[in-house]
Amino acid sequence: MRSKIVAGNWKMNKSLEEAKALTSEIMAMVADEVKGDTKIVLCTPFPYLLSTKNQLGTNSRIEVGAQNCSEHDSGAYTGETSASMIKSIGIPYVIIGHSERRQYFGEDGKLLAKKVDKVLASELTPIFCCGEPLEIREAGTHEALVKKQVEESLFHLTAKAVQKVVIAYEPVWAIGTGKTATSQQAQDMHAVIRTYLAERYGKEVAENISILYGGSVKPDNAREIFSCPDVDGGLVGGASLKSRDFVDIIKGA
Ligand code: PEP
Secondary structure, eight states: OOOOEEEEEOOSOOOHHHHHHHHHHHHHHHHHHOOSOOEEEEEOOGGGHHHHHHHHOTTOSEEEEESOOOSSSSSSOTTOOOHHHHHHTTOOEEEEOOHHHHHHHOOOHHHHHHHHHHHHHTTOEEEEEEOOOHHHHHHTOHHHHHHHHHHHHHTTSOHHHHTTOEEEEOOGGGTTSSOOOOHHHHHHHHHHHHHHHHHHHOHHHHHTSOEEEESSOOHHHHHHHHTSTTOOEEEESGGGGSHHHHHHHHHTO
16 A cells, blocks of 8 residues: 655755754644644755754654765765665655756766665665656657656666655646646646556556655645545645645645
């Protein structure tokens, strides 16, 4: 059975004090208001991973994620952070292949396949992002592109391994733009991804993989998008920086 997950991607925002304040607001609201078993993940900047984890405490239902990792194990890679380092501080999730990494840091499908492998080798959960830019959507080739992204970075995995991956479909034209996909557009693409996974791994495996939607998710559109049969929650950017909005989004899952 796949999980419902709402993950906040804080990107490169907040000072340590601000991160602590945001975490404590989210903790209090989640404790008071959030029922059900939706998994909640805060993907903070690297310097705050451990303090956020410690602040949440051992029994928290909120978990922490990193926003990237290296494709290497260790060594002379100045400025990089390995999956095993993230593992060593007890952080269970890592976002891989966010469109900003693809766009600004030139990360391609082959590199992302290596990163996925490193994350899984450290027994962490990759949140693997895919999604098409606006010109591809307008050209009508979005399904082909997203299938290619999934194939390039995930289809080398065994059936056992691929079920440990969380996929986030994030149309690039909807990220940080305030322009969200309609629930029909989200459902259609999620169904395409799940069908493609089923063709490669079988229906049972595909049914076990959580596919999140990301792209301008807000409290007023979350419930409708998350109610689509193939949408298993969301990856939330801007709205995850406001405790009230983020918790209302979680309540929509
Ligand atoms: C994201 O960065 O993953 C994202 C979905 O951003 P936003 O919610 O701001 O569109």
